[in-house]
Amino acid sequence: MKSTATTKKQSSTEINKQPPGRKILDIFKNWEFLLLLLIVAVVVVNAQLSPYFLNATNLSRTSSDFMEIGLMMLPMVFIIVTGNIDLSVASNLGMSASFMGLLHNMGVNIWLAALAGLLLGTLGGVLNGYLVAKVKLPSLVVTLGTYAFFRGLAYGFLGDQAARNYPSAFTFLGQGKVGDTLLPVSVAIFIGLAIIFSLVLHRTTFGRQLYAIGNNEEAAKYSGVPIDRIKFIIFVLSGFISAFAGLVLAARFGSTRPDNGTGLELSVITATVLGGVDINGGQGSMYGAILSLLLIGLLRFGMGLLNIQSQVQSTVIGLLLIVSIFLPHIGGQIANLKSTRFRWKTALAVVGVLLLFVAFFVFFFWSRTPVLEEIFG
């Protein structure tokens, strides 16, 4: 069972058999439209909640906070479209930035150090690509291994040290603006790359071949798609872009620590999957991914303005990720219920589960207070 793809296909075909009136569910098929609606909703709600939300300076500043995620998302869309995954992107970011920081601390010219960082990140991508494409290991396991390996190297390079005092010519990459406009340099780079990646995915043979691999690898192989080479290329690309994102992050912070970007892979994958790219491959568009990045960015910015801790924000993003896959499926199932007969067993199970969750949250909120003392005294 493929998750969203099949779900959507199933619900749409079955809906067509139904009499008209159920057509409203077809809107789930157009994922990008739904995302656009959500973005509008988030903007409206946030603008009501905080007067600082619709402020050009604020928006420009906050947009550069999401560029590392955005940059790494671009090759991630390629990889997930082929049905693979790269969990090592954030660790690669940390490794490359730390290597650059180490060289900078040793007194190497910053541009040489940056180049070395880019090279190391690309090498990391080569390792992933070699193991996935040539040794034919599952990408999940390979990148889980390199996820630890790269992050470990980052700690190995810098230990408990930090690299700082980057020259302003370098930090311009993360902090500067294009000319006199409010547009940050990193955002401009992202927009340029996003256009290139979109064109490659949707307008070239290479892009079509990515979908072909994701839909049916065997069939693609027999139609002459160079599967191994393509997989190798996209993992190397992912390594290179992750390293570049590492430089952008270092430039934005003005310093590097080995734990830079820990956990960002989750945000990258969330943005990709929320954008409608099927985790099993073969479906999705770059536009959807970019829209979902925008949605996540606005949501996090809004929550930040409301003084919500960043870890709690992650909870909301995580829920969004699950709900975005969960709801369409459940909606489709309910819409396709063959009989409307009331079933005691199902109803009891639903009530039981709900009660359990309610009990959990009652406990969650009350156990912090001394209420329990009276009960267990």
Next chain:
Amino acid sequence: MTNQAPEYSSNQSRKKFNLLDIFTRFREVGIIVFILILVVAVTLRAPSFLTINNLTDVLMNISILVIVAMAQTMVILTKGIDLSVSSMIGLVSMMVAFVLRANPDFPVVFSVLLGLGLGAILGLFNALVITLGNVPPIIATLGTLSIYRGMIFYYSQGTWINSFELPQSIKFLSKGRVLGLPNLIYIALLIAIIVYLFLRYTRLGRNIYAVGSNPDAAEFAGIRPQRIKFIVYLLSGIISGFAAVLWISRFESAQTNTALGFELQTVTAAVVGGVSTSGGVGTIPGVLLGALLLGIIQNALTLIRISPFWQLAAQGLLIIIAVISDKLLSRRIVRTK
């Protein structure tokens, strides 16, 4: 993800006895040889390695890992993965620790039951999302990994529970000694034996293997794959809840970053121990050895004075080596058959 079916070569004559054959058939032999080489090498550099005290330390350090790796193994056997174990441990241990701080006389049995119950509810949520919502396990548990971790921060408001705020009785749960060994080691061994017997001799246990190796065939054989998956994620939550109570007992604290990154270690122990991420393959003794290998490497790195900062890199390298050697050996074996 992508799963190559082994390409069987034409029927060549089968060799009578092949060392390689033993290595592949019995994954455990390979790990034991590796462990022995490592032990000899480390002992040469640091003789203090082979002392009762140090070996007890090694076992003590991997006990909780072994327990959670059992859950992870069952999940991976069904071709899934549970990345949220670390956050479940963190959240449950924080909640139990808060209750213990408010009620120092709270009996240990109740705290264990509380941990099991809370873990079960968190596992239930995973199970529902994965089976009912048809969300791929890696996405679902990646989501709950951050959901549960965020809930820890919300729950504790960033505070910690320290050793002096916890009652003695809970600390005794893992630190008390029977026959000179800490309780925790016995508990881990007991859980491992139970899971071993469960997977080997019960119908449900066999069904877990069946669902992992071929879900379609399992369905035709009358097994409901969704139900098996549901049970596996529920069990993973329950075991994580239990591990959470042991975690409080062992480390005498509950922090917002409790067990951060622990999910990776459990997956490493399982994968190094020969559990295939494409499902249906793996044994409990193998996972025990995998966890032991991890424990010895961590201990050895400290003893031979390699900076702890390199430990994570060593662990990652180990996963990569384990999967590559698996792949190469199985290729060889297919060819020599």
